[in-house]
Amino acid sequence: MKHFAVALMALVWFVFPVQAAVEIQDITTPGGINAWLVEEHSIPFTALEISFRGGTVLDRPGKRGEVNLMMATLEEGAGDMDAQGFAKARDALAASFDFGAYSDSVTISARFLTENRDEAMQLLRQALMEPRFDQDAVDRVRGQVMSILRNAETDPGDMASKAFNAMGFGDHPYGSDDNGTFDSVAGLTRDDMFAAKSRVMTRDRIYVGAVGDISAQELSTLLDDLLGDLPATGPKLPNRVDPALAGGITVVPFETPQSVVIFGQKGIRRDDPDFIPAYIANEILGGGADSRLMREVREKRGLTYGIGAYLVAFDHSELIMGQFSSGNGSVSEAVDVVKQEWAKIAADGITEEELDIAKTYLTGAYALRFDGNGPIARILVGMQMDGLSKDYIATRNDLVNAVTLDQINQVIKRIYDPETLTFVVVGQPDGLQTN
Incomplete structure (x- = not known):
């Protein structure tokens, strides 16, 4: 218990000196x-973040959900240890392992004390190289996934996301649930778990970030021992796809006192030179409590408790999206206000005052992301996957501050398209119908 407490303190207390030179x-x-x-040797603790590009988009035809099920079952026993044995061994080392499956990546997060580093990494290596995928474990986790799928059938937010993604991406993997379907998940076998692991965990798609009490030589040895025996290359990634969003409203009838609304249009690539201005523009339109959408939809009219918009930069597509909930009697008005604000920013851009306020907020809030070894390790991996340079942490705020009013307004005119803004509404909205 003492060792575990030390690990927790390391997560809470180490705050990255963003304003200082970061090595x-x-x-x-x-x-x-x-x-x-x-x-960072002040605390005997290390956070290791590993991502493999690919994720659930690498599910095979007819096997939707196999990568998600595999990652959720990966820690359920390894080598000669069953699920309980593996959990006891991990806890005895005061280590933590988290495995995640996302559309464009699978992730492994490891946290361990310096004194237990070798044993913790040997245990993690067994999970990666000698997973058991025992039938009872696969069946148990399958049941959990099935429960998630059942709940999604009656959750308005999940229903709206499913309808929006299917409309935007069709047969592309982005168009369906990472969890799979009842039929596809029911048909997955133990052999599928081994096949999925071999497809998504390959050496040519590894991205690693490490923060803490470990030297470059120690990390180098650790990574070759941990990952060196993985397959060399993975299967072809899917092609790029433009979201098929042509505008209009789709209503999905569902008995609920509040309608859930998801809206969006084509977005901007993360490697686009105008991404930073677009990011600032989104902050002004719908990024926070002081955004235009919050002011117009919530504060002035009281049509929702909250509304937001955000940029989505998939590996193979991109969106500008938003979401809110509103009473069935008021959702039509709320949709109209969103349309008006979308058209207004596209036509008129933003003001110098709005730009200054957004810059102040975004540059001030940036340091808050670096609140522990784990979050920093994830940021390092994200920077690599986005193709950013090592000095991005030091220069990011300068990039934000360098954006001019003319520049951002030109970008706004380029990317915001009220004609293709598409809404999916799940509920019983008065005065709204599919068009």
Whole structure:
């Protein structure tokens, strides 16, 4: 228990000195694995973040949900340990492992004390190289996934997301649930778990971030031992797809006192030179409590408790999206207000005052992201996957502050398209119908 408490303190107390010069070491192991490392030896604790590009988009035809089920079952026993044995061994080391499956990546988050590093990494290696995928474990986790799918059938938010994604992306993997369907998940086998792991965990798609009490040489040895025996290459990734959003409203009838609304249009790529201005523009339109959408829809008219918009940069597509809930009697008005604000910003842009306020907020809030070894390790991986340079942490606020009013308004005119703004409404909205 004492060791576990130390680990928790490390997560809470280490705050990254964003304003200071940040030394990110770019290392390549003898086995060819690249990683970014920030050494921090004041606390005997390390956070290791590993991502593999690909994710659930690599589900095979007819096997939708296999990557998600595999990642959820990966920790359910390894080597000669069943699920309980593996959990006891992990807890005895005061280590934590988290496995995640997302559309464009699968992730492994490991947290461990320096004194237990070797044992913790050996245990993690067993999970990655010798997973058991025992039938009872697969069936148990399958049941949990089925429960998620059942709940999604009667959750308005999940229903709206499902309808919007299917409309925007059709047969592309983005168009369906990462969890799969009842039929596809029911048909998954133990052999499918091994096949899915081999498809998504390959050396050519590894991204690593490490923060804490570990040297470059120690990390290099650790990574080759941990990941060096993975398959060399993975299967072809899916093609890029433009969201098929042509505007209009789709109503999905569902008996509920409040309608859930998801809206969106085509977005902007993360590697686009205008991404930072677009990010600022979104903050002004719908990014926070002081945004135009919050002011117009909630504060002035009281049509919702909250509304927001955000940029979605998938690996193979991009969106500008938003969401809110409103009473069935008021949702039509709320949709009209969103349309008006979308058209207004597209036609008129923003003001200098709005730009200054957004810059102040975004630059001030940036440091709050770096609130522990784990979040920092995830940021390092995200930077690599987005193709950002090591100095981005130091220069990001400068990039925000360098955006001019003319520049951002030109970007707004380029990317915001009221004609293709598409709404999906789940509920019983008065005065709204599919068009």
